[in-house]
Amino acid sequence: MPVNEYKPGSAFSGVIGRTTDVSSPAWPEPPGAVPGSPNVLTIVLDDTGYGQLGCYGSPMQTPRLDGLAAGGLLYNNMHTTALCSPSRSCIITGRNHHSNAMAAITELATGYPGYNGNIPFENGFLSEMLLEHGYNTYMLGKWHLMPSAQESPAGPYNRWPLGRGFERFYGFLGGDTNQWYPELVYDNHQVEPPASPEQGYHFTPDLTDKAKLFISDAKQVAPDKPFFLHFCPGATHAPHHVPREWADRYRGQFDDGWDAYREVTFANQKRLGVVPADAVLSRHDPDVPEWESLSPDARRLAARMMEVFAGFLSHTDHEIGRLLDFLQEIGELDNTLIMVVSDNGASAEGGVTGTTNEAQFFNNAPEPLEESLKAIDELGGPTTFNHYPWGWTWAGNTPFRRWKRETYRGGASDPFLVHWPAGIKARGEVRTQYAHLVDMVPTVLDILGIEPPDTIKGVTQSPLHGVSFAHTFDNPAAPSLHRTQYFEMLGHRAIDHDGWRAVCPWPGPSFTEAQQPFGTPISSEKLSELDATAWELYHIDEDFAETRDLSSEQRAKTIELISLWYVEAGKYGVLPVDGSALARMATERPQISKARTSYTFRPGTQSLPPSVAPRVLNRPHSVTADVEIPADGAEGVLMSQGSMAGGWSFYIKDGKLTYVHNYVSRALYTVSTTDPVPHGRHELRFEFEPTGEPDLAAGKGAPGRAELYIDHQLVAVAEFPVTTPVMFNPGGMTCGANPGQPVTPDYQSPFRFTGELHTVTIDLSGELITDADSEMRMHMARQ
Known part of the structure; x- marks a missing residue:
């Protein structure tokens, strides 16, 4: 007999008698999608400019994305907010970014309703809406939609992906991550990558594998249940990390420089109909040097940086192709509504010359050209954290002026593709109707025949700000319904x-x-x-x-x-x-705990992001470990922060207690004992006492005296001529290990401590010295 069901919230449809023999059961009806409803796949690229996809005229190879355009629609008039988190909030809510409290990235939040970084719960996410209509919901990749102080294991978790309607999540919470050593979160907990770069690991293929797994897990039980997959790779945001063979495909292809790239791309755009035939190319940007004005070495370095970026983009396209192949294999591709967009224009955070290590840029310590050239063959690999120069940024937004962070079209006009063979008759056509990211949610709901919900989890919902553009799918002459948009x-x-x-x-x-x-x-x-x-x-x-x-x-x-x-x-x-920028960076914001000068850590706990970790730079501080060394000795990290790009580590190796400070990957300053740490229980302590003032403008943190103590006895001392002035990025602060990329080549990660580590205490004293300008640039570069 069929199961008797009733709508949740309506009256019980069975019969309740005195006993079950005179009663009839009924069940609350589980949520279910309308049969035949399409899957929804949103692919959000990062810092990918209007002129960087092949289907938008670029000489870079993106065959799988080009294939989506050929089998669907290419929009040439889509608009973003010009910055990462604000744009992503529009994509997922259908509301404007200030109404989402996302005027900028949350690292720049201020105490005004449009600026505080806490997306209101009355602005429901598409994941929350579709979950109530029988969809599985998956989030893969970059999140960056909550205050950074809430990214720690102390939560709160209600603004993490699983708190906003996604059933499963695999990715990173902040603005960027190392593609070789990503700072991964699986659902609501940190995990380490399943392999190392030496074993062939890269973040984007890992995301693709997890996306396929999430879908397969559900399909084996409910093959007809549709899914919403929000696929947000870290690409093509810096660091531009990619296997060398992908970059080498572009050897010599950018030797003519950025002006030549613009001319070629612009001609292609006219040929493809991506820009009008009478369009005029925007001027040479005054902030970009003429290609021929650069020295031969500078041109060689800049060209290689672009080759690496191009390889990164093509590699990402390949991984998107693997996901599309999987959907084809399981018979879901034709009935999957796919929308591909970038969150803003190409990024200018690499500076005029570009950088092999963004940590140097963040810390006002750019390397000279001759030092950059030494790393030219390593660009894109695990030992670099590279970003290209402004000239390629400007070229990447062809035909527009300027770039990300600015509301000229170079920052706010981006690629947008729609592919849905089962629902769209048109193939390979360009659509010119005006659109904005806030229109994506209304379009999805329109296609599915779903009204925006009045409430979600008991919270009354605000109206959507966007409008559907589904009427343009099969009508190129349809009017633009989005008439007005502020920036x-x-x-x-x-x-x-x-x-x-x-x-x-x-x-x-x-x-x-x-x-x-x-x-x-x-x-x-x-x-x-x-x-x-x-x-x-x-x-x-x-x-x-x-x-x-x-x-x-x-x-x-x-x-x-x-x-x-x-x-x-x-x-x-x-x-x-x-x-x-400075004032916003220095703004005091609500914290989940009061400021203090003593922090106690235990091994096995999750890493702390910089936003909540104790600030040790430019001030007297100590790191004290309570350990037990077995008779046969022990080794491993007691406490660490950062990565090969810059950081510090307190560890034991070959029996010797050691502290190393990695100064923006340019120098390693070390203090180490000559004798092994004896077995038994001991207090191992590192102390740093500044001996001079930092020169933040010159990229030099405070010099100081580094001392090691065992049970209060001084056992080693060294003078550090300079330390990191502003910040460590990437890499969290971790007790008992150095996960991800190691701070020093003296050991291999994670180098977990093999003795018994009870606690590590970091004690702070003195005035905290900060450089808000450099911190602002770091946060902006992580969007």
């Missing part, structure tokens, strides 16, 4: 309305022209001046790449759009406008 990112503002675009750049059209750096604050008086004089106007319907500023001759239209920007700003919580 604001770190004081850089813009607004689109009915084919017109107004932009108010901050600190200016370029750093060279503004003569002010990124992160310059905006006063109320300055904002009034900007509103009166600095807005630019473009007729995008006739000027695709923002090349002709019409603000002087079309003053009425300019004023109209400025006024409309303020209307939208009031509607979505954009105010107060904040162009600062």
